[in-house]
Amino acid sequence: MxxxxxxxxxxxxxxxxxxxxxxxxxxxxxxxxxxxxxxxxxxxxxxxxxxxxxxxxxxxxxxxxxxxxxxxxxxxxxxxxxxxxTVADWARLSEAWRSDLDARIRQLERLRDDLTDCIGCGCLSMSKCALANPYDRLGDEGPGPRRLLAERGAGDAESRPGGGADADCGDPCAPRN
The missing domain is CATH 1.10.1660.10 (Multidrug-efflux Transporter Regulator; Chain: A; Domain 2)
Structure with a gap:
């Protein structure tokens, strides 16, 4: 160089x-x-x-x-x-991005942790798997991996893997009725 x-x-x-x-x-x-x-x-x-x-x-x-x-x-x-x-100019830019970067870090950590829990997705735990989407129920909510993209609320059953109390954990690949 x-x-x-x-x-x-x-x-x-x-x-x-x-x-x-x-x-x-x-x-x-x-x-x-x-x-x-x-x-x-x-x-x-x-x-x-x-x-x-x-x-x-x-x-x-x-x-x-x-x-x-x-x-x-x-x-x-x-x-x-x-x-x-200057250093002060870059510090202002950094501070302006701090909350967005923190949110990205949380999302990446959650993705890492959720994928670690999901071994090969056969799936060993339909009630915990963030990727499970029995009968494509999440298709009505919009495109993309809804549960992986959403911030989970502490008591929000729908945001937890498995989709809440009324989630049917039958064959996730079967056609919807």
Missing amino acids: TRLEHRVYELTVGQLAERSGVAVSALHFYESKGLISSRRTAGNQRRFSRDTLRRVSFIKVSQRVGIPLSQIRDALATLPEERTP
Whole structure:
């Protein structure tokens, strides 16, 4: 990897790609979506400020935990364009995302724990399995894994695996009546 000299304030798209580990095409995509910005030289070549490296790192990490690009763009829009963001700027952004990130962590922990309880889904415990959906009853509630996506309430029988007292734990693959 090419080491940038300290006095280099702008990077070409190739240098940014090499330093960030992100493909040039992805950088162009990020720019087209307003996530990063560049200036053009007299020869119409892109030049990115060095702090774009931090922004690209933030984009990569945010995407890795499942945050949509629209939310990432909105967060980056809170950072100053005219100067390199300070620790305080990043701290404000972090604080704004704290509750959403905490909710994502809880959801991932619940998914991990629910899947651990479900051995191969034959299913060993229809009354505990968060994936059980006898007769596709949850289809009326909307698309997706309803029980895995919903936050469980402490006393909410419908949100618990098994679906409450009236849940029929017959053949989950049988057609609905």
